[in-house]
Amino acid sequence: MDIEDRVVIITGASSGIGEATARAAVAAGAKVVLAARRADRLCDLAAELGGAGGASGSGGASGSDGVRAIAVACDVTDQAQVSALVHAALEAFGRIDVVVNNAGQGLQAEVEQIGLDDFRAILELNLVAPLAVMQAVLPILRRQGSGAIVNVSSGTTFGDVPGTGGYVASKIALERLSAIARNELKGTGVTVSTLIPFATDTEFLRSIRAGRADAEAMTEGAVFDTPDQVAVAVLDLIRTQAPRLDLVPTAYGGSR
Structure with missing residues (x-):
């Protein structure tokens, strides 16, 4: 899929991989819908990328010529807010x-x-929320006969590291x-892909959410990719619509 002039919804867009992906997508000619809970950051980013207003459930940019980015404050674990996000993008x-x-x-x-409340919250954000977003957009993509969904996983899935269970x-x-959804959508023009940074x-x-000190200790001395490097991979996956792409070094079982 050529990304130029495409409309791209990005969740978690207020920092890190999401923010870098938004910048890369706009640089490639796309229009972006920035979604996250931190409205102030979203508004600043949208303004920088060519936006036309503050974050809201309606986007505030209906039909505006030349607008490249809108900010939509959205908690993706709230189904009503996910619906409002999709409505804002279409508007x-x-x-x-x-x-x-x-x-x-x-x-x-x-x-x-593992605290069970912590585990439930992680499942809600990392698994249920992406499903809710997919369910909200798939009828639209099916009607168009084209579309791409990229779900971001994690390289931790390549190992059995204590503490990461x-x-x-999730x-x-x-x-x-993602893989099963991809098979279910064969022949529709819509693809689901997985990125594994x-x-x-x-x-x-x-x-x-919990165990920050232990996580920081576990990653001490690791060589980290930049968000920009991951954003390049996201755009590559959108363009190729391949089933999956990992950025995991071969030493850890990946293809990089």
Whole structure:
């Protein structure tokens, strides 16, 4: 899929991989719908990328010529807000071509110590929310006869590292959900792909739900990719619409 003039929804767009993907997509000629809970950051980014107003459930840019970005404050674990996000994209740009399900959060705890409330919250954000977004956009993409969904997983799924069980469970489930959805959509012109980044220099470790100190210790000395490097991979996956792409080094079982 040629990304120029395509409309791309990006969740978790206020920082890290989501923010970098938004910048890369606009640089490639796309129009972006920026979704995250931090409205102030979204508004600043949208203005920088060629936006036309503040973050809201309606986007504030209906039919505006030359607008390249809108900001929509959205908690993707709230189904009503997901519906409002999709409505805002259609109101502003008239179509949706690509969705990048990037919003997510980490959890570090050995299986015996995982707080069940923490685990439920991680599943809700990392697995249920991407499903809700897919369900919200798929009828639109089917009617268009084209579209691409990219679900962002994690390189931690390549190993059985102690303390990562809860987080990895959410991401492995997302990978399988994506692969099955891809098969179900054969012949529709709509594809679902999975991106598997490696360690990336973002706010991820600072916003981990539980076990931050343990996670920071585990990654100490690791060589981190930049968000820009991951954004390039996201755009490559949109263009090729391949089933999956990983940025995991071969030493860890990946293809890089």
